[in-house]
Amino acid sequence: MAVLEVSGLCKSFGETLAVDGLGFSVGEGETYGLLGPNGAGKTTAISMIAGVLGRDGGEVRVGGQRHHPAGRRTKAMIGYVPQEPALYPDLTGRRNLRFFARLHGLAREEAGRRAAEVLELVGLTGRGDDLVGTYSGGMARRLNIAAGLLNRPRLLILDEPTAGVDPQSRNAIFDAVRRLTADGVAVLYTTHYMEEAERLCDRVGILDGGRMRAEGTRRELVALVGERDQVTLRAEGDLGAAVRALAAIAEAGEVSEREDGVELLVRDARAVLPRILAAVTGTGASVGSVEVREPDLEAVFLHLTGRALRD
Amino acid sequence: MRTMMIILAKDLWLRSRDSTLLVYAVVLPLGLAFMFNLVLGGGGGDRLGARYGVADQDRGPAATRFVTGVLRPMAAQGLITLHAVTSREEGRSRTERGELDAVFVIPEGFSAAVGAGRATTLEVVGDVDAPIAVQVAREAAQAYATELRSLRLASPDGTARDLPPAPLTLVDDASAVTRQLDTTTYHAAGMAVFFLFFAVMFGATGILDERSAGTLARLLAAPVSRHAILAGKLLGGVVAAVAGMAILVVASTLLLGARWGDPLGVAALVVAGVLAVTGLTGAVAAFSRTSEEASNRLSGLAMVLGLFGGALFPVAQLGGFAAVASLTPHHWFLRGLADLAGGGSAGEVLVPVAVLLCFAVLGGALATVRIGRLMRV
Numbered sequence: 001m002a003v004l005e006v007s008g009l010c011k012s013f014g015e016t017l018a019v020d021g022l023g024f025s026v027g028e029g030e031t032y033g034l035l036g037p038n039g040a041g042k043t044t045a046i047s048m049i050a051g052v053l054g055r056d057g058g059e060v061r062v063g064g065q066r067h068h069p070a071g072r073r074t075k076a077m078i079g080y081v082p083q084e085p086a087l088y089p090d091l092t093g094r095r096n097l098r099f100f101a102r103l104h105g106l107a108r109e110e111a112g113r114r115a116a117e118v119l120e121l122v123g124l125t126g127r128g129d130d131l132v133g134t135y136s137g138g139m140a141r142r143l144n145i146a147a148g149l150l151n152r153p154r155l156l157i158l159d160e161p162t163a164g165v166d167p168q169s170r171n172a173i174f175d176a177v178r179r180l181t182a183d184g185v186a187v188l189y190t191t192h193y194m195e196e197a198e199r200l201c202d203r204v205g206i207l208d209g210g211r212m213r214a215e216g217t218r219r220e221l222v223a224l225v226g227e228r229d230q231v232t233l234r235a236e237g238d239l240g241a242a243v244r245a246l247a248a249i250a251e252a253g254e255v256s257e258r259e260d261g262v263e264l265l266v267r268d269a270r271a272v273l274p275r276i277l278a279a280v281t282g283t284g285a286s287v288g289s290v291e292v293r294e295p296d297l298e299a300v301f302l303h304l305t306g307r308a309l310r311d
Numbered sequence: 312m313r314t315m316m317i318i319l320a321k322d323l324w325l326r327s328r329d330s331t332l333l334v335y336a337v338v339l340p341l342g343l344a345f346m347f348n349l350v351l352g353g354g355g356g357d358r359l360g361a362r363y364g365v366a367d368q369d370r371g372p373a374a375t376r377f378v379t380g381v382l383r384p385m386a387a388q389g390l391i392t393l394h395a396v397t398s399r400e401e402g403r404s405r406t407e408r409g410e411l412d413a414v415f416v417i418p419e420g421f422s423a424a425v426g427a428g429r430a431t432t433l434e435v436v437g438d439v440d441a442p443i444a445v446q447v448a449r450e451a452a453q454a455y456a457t458e459l460r461s462l463r464l465a466s467p468d469g470t471a472r473d474l475p476p477a478p479l480t481l482v483d484d485a486s487a488v489t490r491q492l493d494t495t496t497y498h499a500a501g502m503a504v505f506f507l508f509f510a511v512m513f514g515a516t517g518i519l520d521e522r523s524a525g526t527l528a529r530l531l532a533a534p535v536s537r538h539a540i541l542a543g544k545l546l547g548g549v550v551a552a553v554a555g556m557a558i559l560v561v562a563s564t565l566l567l568g569a570r571w572g573d574p575l576g577v578a579a580l581v582v583a584g585v586l587a588v589t590g591l592t593g594a595v596a597a598f599s600r601t602s603e604e605a606s607n608r609l610s611g612l613a614m615v616l617g618l619f620g621g622a623l624f625p626v627a628q629l630g631g632f633a634a635v636a637s638l639t640p641h642h643w644f645l646r647g648l649a650d651l652a653g654g655g656s657a658g659e660v661l662v663p664v665a666v667l668l669c670f671a672v673l674g675g676a677l678a679t680v681r682i683g684r685l686m687r688v
Binding site: 047050051052069070072073075076078080082084085086087088090091095099100102103104105147 | 317318321325328526530531537
């Protein structure tokens with residue numbers, strides 16, 4: 001079931017069209033990544049979805065209900081984690097969380113309990129009573145995420161949560177997101193890091209210039225643009241015969257002989273791999289190792305927009 | 312209401328950890344009031360160009376002596392200008408219109424009473440907005456009364472025909488001369504309303520601070536209304552300012568001897584004054600992009616309104632300035648306190664309170680109209 005449905009979302013700032021007819025959906029327990037360079041419209045899009053920013057057009061449905069910027073019922077289902085830590089540095093971590101929990105309608109005692117739970121979840125229980133102003137950047141970002149979980153959201157919106165954090169904090173954030181999706185939370189995750197999208201997201205929407213260029217699973221995106229997997233076999237024997245045998249495989253593209261083996265481009269290498277190995281060993285050659293390298297989202301973005309993701 | 316209270320509690324907690332509010336709401340106004348009182352205490356000195364009227368309904372020798380012996384020399388020195396008025400009513404009307412600062416009313420039979428040794432009166436009707444000029448008028452009349460007594464004492468047999476034999480009683484018009492604040496209370500009240508802008512400011516600029524800190528986005532993402540967020544932020548300024556004013560009133564009473572008047576009336580004026588300034592600061596914030604820009608604008612506005620509103624010195628003494636004073640909340644706050652100073656009850660400050668609330672509504676309406684822009688992340 002789709003927790004979030006977005007269609008025809010539009011937003012302009014003066015003459016600039018920041019988001020142009022954006023549409024996608026996120027299911028229960030799914031992590032959906034909005035991937036795009038800085039200025040692609042990611043933050044504008046999720047600000048509208050979170051109800052922080054008004055929209056010029058389009059529709060957003062959360063939990064099957066129409067969502068308006070002033071819609072309290074649908075907002076109660078959303079956990080929003082802004083890009084920069086949105087916290088009060090002169091309050092302790094715990095007091096910050098209690099304040100935001102109370103805004104979400106939790107009673108005083110329940111707010112205290114929930115604050116303790118989310119502090120535990122992001123590994124900050126020991127620092128909960130310290131002023132946020134004394135936190136490191138990574139700790140502040142973890143607390144920022146914790147604040148987005150206070151209302152036990154069905155939809156968690158994370159706006160580039162790992163920007164500028166150390167690897168340890170990044171892994172902690174990834175672990176937290178995985179635990180949440182395992183519990184059925186739908187996660188909308190924006191990033192301009194291709195590796196993050198590939199590692200974390202079940203589906204990815206590629207956003208550029210305010211428009212959705214393509215969306216799907218990683219494999220679907222790669223297939224969409226016709227990219228092929230690169231298969232490298234380290235082998236010994238009659239490599240010329242091996243090249244000819246591989247070229248006879250229907251799915252194979254370019255096949256070339258290397259000093260220590262053969263290399264070919266092929267669609268859906270994982271499915272074809274048994275036939276590749278059979279073709280090579282059928283010539284009497286012995287295979288030492290196989291490496292399959294799938295095309296990444298960077299290549300997809302380059303193909304779709306004509307420029308690199310981080311240009 | 313619940314959201315407002317949660318935001319209010321958070322803001323007050325944060326504010327309590329910052330001494331800035333205490334400095335602006337209590338320490339500075341009290342300290343400056345003390346200094347002004349010390350330096351200018353006793354009325355602030357002579358004034359230039361006071362406009363006095365004389366309603367001489369007696370036209371006898373004692374009345375003529377007062378005009379020619381006391382007032383005309385002052386006019387000759389350029390300290391005052393003298394104007395003839397036909398009656399007490401005309402004099403009162405002209406002072407209320409601001410055409411005259413004070414009017415001496417010499418009743419019919421004044422000279423005869425003085426000559427016969429009967430009690431008589433010399434009345435001073437003053438403009439409430441010209442306290443120094445009125446004070447000088449009172450001093451002049453008092454000096455003449457003292458002179459009459461001295462002459463009487465210098466002639467023990469009391470028979471000299473040219474000596475005024477009778478005591479003269481000086482009468483203040485209860486609705487005019489006594490409707491002015493004493494110097495100490497004036498300085499305390501003036502500084503209080505002047506610094507009110509700075510005390511209230513953090514409520515309005517707090518929204519812009521939340522925006523720049525990114526926390527406004529989180530507030531807007533919560534299931535609460537924008538109006539509740541705005542009201543909660545502004546309410547923080549209101550509560551802090553009212554508390555500061557209350558401390559200031561009590562402290563200036565105990566430490567400086569200020570006399571604020573009827574507590575209920577003072578409370579009504581304080582709350583209305585705080586709301587008025589809150590409305591104006593909210594409106595200014597709504598037309599500003601950043602907290603810094605709003606703070607700069609509000610500081611300038613506080614200075615201009617304080618100057619024209621008579622918080623720093625009695626602007627009625629400067630003629631043309633008086634005309635614009637009524638456009639400021641400071642003027643109405645001080646006028647309300649002046650109404651109470653003569654022993655008036657809370658009911659007598661209804662007009663100033665109503666005008667102050669109009670400022671609040673006007674400013675609040677402007678802020679509300681611009682709420683979309685104010686709440687934009």
